[in-house]
Amino acid sequence: MEHSASDSETEDHVQPLLRRKDTGDLQKAPACCSSRYGLAFLSCYGFFVAYALRVNLSVAMVDMLKNSSSANNSSSVCPHHSIPVPKHNHTASVYDWDSETQGWILGSFFYGYILTQIPGGYFARKYGAKWLFGIGILCTVIFTLLTPVAADLGAGYLIAVRVLEGIGEGVSYPAMHAMWASWAPPLERSRLLTISYTGAQLGTVVALPLSGQICFYLDWTYVFYIFGAVGLLWFFLWSCFVSNSPSSHKRITEAEKTYIMASLKNELSPTTDYIPWTSILKSSPLWAIVVAHFSYNWTFYTLLTLLPTYMNDILGFSIQQNGMLSALPYLGCWLLALLGGQLADLLRERYLIHTVNVRKAFTIVGMVGPAVFLVAAGYTGCNYVLAVAFLSISSSLGGISASGFNINHLDIAPSYAGILLGITNSFATIPGMVGPVIARSLTKSNTIPEWQIVFYISAAINIFGAVFFTIFGKGTVQPWAVQNHHRHLPVEV
16 A cells, blocks of 8 residues: 555654754764673574575575486486585485475474464564573474484475474564664664564575585485584574664673663553554554565575585486585575675665565565576576576575665564564464465476476566556554554654
């Protein structure tokens, strides 16, 4: 829904006053060695762990199958890329799972993940996000360590373990959004949240190539043991150094605490008891985020779970090469997400560009751009240089959307950001549940035309989401998001 003329006049009148208040009366606390940036980097490490544990199965799967050794030699559509390597270590068990079973195993994580989205946002708001986030990822770590045992017991047991991993990790984003509602000053949101959430891309960048090397030189079981140990270390650091809010943090400076709390005082509801469910569910800006989030995740999860398979079955890369090349798209995504966060806040703070315009522009670039290059990748044939380049550009441009719809929840309702993210991420998890299954059912023969269909579907969904958010997205705190809403005009920050 677009702004009315009166809404625009109100925003234009209020915005300069708010800018002066945020940048003039308030003394901005230094970023260096601050508690808010400490939280950003520790939560980045947390999302690094979460996504490393999520994607390592995508690479390990290539080595877990009985037909993987033959696939690595002769069954890809394109010629294999031979390099002198030591003998591939193949000491772990292998399994005879067909493509449909593989799709269910890769997608099963999301059946658990969807269950704890909305409860995660609710409990984080009511009881605090620190332990919810920490214990959620700790559960994922524990079940990751059990993955080799579950695989030996059978595909059904492995699917059950992946569902349980998803249940634990499902609270992560809603909990972190709820925590940032108390920690992120409005004009630093893009910077802080992109540092925090790009841990996901960084985890993917590291886990994909490292998993390939671990599979090659050790065996696939060590993928789960090594990343599980990294997760246990994170939980110890998180437990020791993080607090739910600035007011409860033991090491924060008084200047930083005052700066954060004063910058947020007009945006947060003073109570945790009242949740305006009817207003939330009737909010068109929320549904704009839902559609954009669902659409973006369709492409993201399809590539996240199946890119190693595409690299192996179509482009002919070995397990050792596969992880490294599959990580390239996410390296670009990580870099552009970080740079995009800096640019988005610069545009808002220095050039006074309205938040809604920044969010929409970044969403368009971060969703339409990837769609174009994803379709193009399907027409590169066996030109593996172009194929890898186009897939990398596609995912890299997707990182721009991290400063678009992805953090818009905090713009429209900071007090309920965790709950809103739980709602949008519930819908956005559906692509992770059905996307890999549909993609594998469409690519039973592993031909290039079949993969072109997969890429076309993803691109079309991406473009639809970008258009919908551009029409209905907002960048202002909604009246229902503040308890005494008659006292607060919608403000643009």
